[in-house]
Amino acid sequence: MLTTKKFIKEVEKLGFRFLQCTKDIEIYYENNQVAYVCWFRRFYGGTTCWFRDHSPKELQEKLFDLLFEYARTPLEDREEPQKFYLK
Numbered sequence: 001m002l003t004t005k006k007f008i009k010e011v012e013k014l015g016f017r018f019l020q021c022t023k024d025i026e027i028y029y030e031n032n033q034v035a036y037v038c039w040f041r042r043f044y045g046g047t048t049c050w051f052r053d054h055s056p057k058e059l060q061e062k063l064f065d066l067l068f069e070y071a072r073t074p075l076e077d078r079e080e081p082q083k084f085y086l087k
Contacts, residue, residue, distance in 0.1 A: 001077045004039060007070045014062055027063065029055050037067050039078070045071045 002010075008025070011018055017028040020039070027035040034055055037045030045067050051060065070078075 001073045002066070002070045003073075003080050004070075004078050005080060007037075007066060010066050011063065014059055014066075016059075016063065027067075029059070035063060035067055037071050040075065042073075042075060043071050 004025075008018055008020075011027055015029070016034070019026045019028065023040070024036045024038045024045070026033050027037075029051070032050045032054070033048055034051035035045065035047045047060075047064070047067070051063075055063075
């Protein structure tokens with residue numbers, strides 16, 4: 001299982017940038033969108049042709065694994081539990 005925070009951290013560690021939109025998280029490499037994954041729906045995401053044709057093969061495999069793991073994570077497990085409450 002992968003939380004949204006951990007997913008974004010791992011994506012950035014690989015050298016990708018991200019943009020969290022209203023419907024999905026978009027992943028960019030060299031200013032081109034290479035992938036996306038929906039943050040409010042399970043099993044929904046994908047890659048672009050630019051990803052397949054222009055990004056290094058080792059990064060393709062690592063990013064795809066992260067996308068797959070995040071997409072299959074149940075929605076209730078994507079966010080870290082709240083550690084405190086404000087009154």
